Amino acid sequence: MAGGRPRSFDADAELDRALEVFWRQGYEGTSLTDLTTALGINRPSLYAAFGNKEELFAKVLDRYAAGPGAYAAEALTAPTVAEVVERLVRGAVELTAGPRTPPGCLTVHGVHSCDPGSASARQAAIARRMAAETALRRRFEQAADLPAGCDPATLARLVHTVTDGIAVQAAAGRTREELHEVAALALRTLVRA
Structure with a gap:
């Protein structure tokens, strides 16, 4: 069975990308499409990795406090x-x-x-x-x-x-x-x- 090679996933780098999107656009101004585009993943992958938008935002807030x-x-x-x-x-x-x-x-x-x-x-x-x-x-x-x-x-x-x-x-x-x-x-x- 030939298949594509799975995309490597770096959760920290993905959180950093999501952080920048939320930071620039705010929670309300950020759509799931904005997030999936910035992270280069589809919605099911986003949900599997981070949960829903609200859960991702909570993780981003933690990342923000520990980083910038x-x-x-x-x-x-x-x-x-x-x-x-x-x-x-x-x-x-x-x-x-x-x-x-x-x-x-x-x-x-x-x-x-x-x-x-x-x-x-x-x-x-x-x-x-x-x-x-x-x-x-x-x-x-x-x-x-x-x-x-x-x-x-x-x-x-x-x-x-x-x-x-x-x-x-x-x-x-x-x-x-x-x-x-x-x-x-x-x-x-x-x-x-």
Whole structure:
């Protein structure tokens, strides 16, 4: 029986391709055809490898956090509050407006571009975002150098608001240089010693 040679399958490379599609187009803007075209596989192969679109999106969110978004978890290890905040804000600029990434943020797109029929995908993105904010709050709660009178939860929300704003501005076409100027101003006011 002669048959075609099976296509080699690299799940990590396929997830990276799916990540880029979701990142560029958002969850709602990405069709199964977009995904199968980008991955070079048919729908049955996509379902067999990754499950449905929602399950693939959840895997992509994990891949994003461990890959391009890993700077956020790494920032929490910085020795001072100011350094944590700086790494997060500057990292957001590089992630969302850098030369090697699509503009904007995958999780911001995921939260804001889902209709009610995609509520579980939206909730998956929100859950990851809330977990990141909780980790940041906990880091601030443990900080010996948190400015007096600064509430760790409020500061964590403020930092996330700034980084989300950077992502939105990057998606709207602001340049990396413009966003680094915004970051510099934000950093002068976010944490005062």
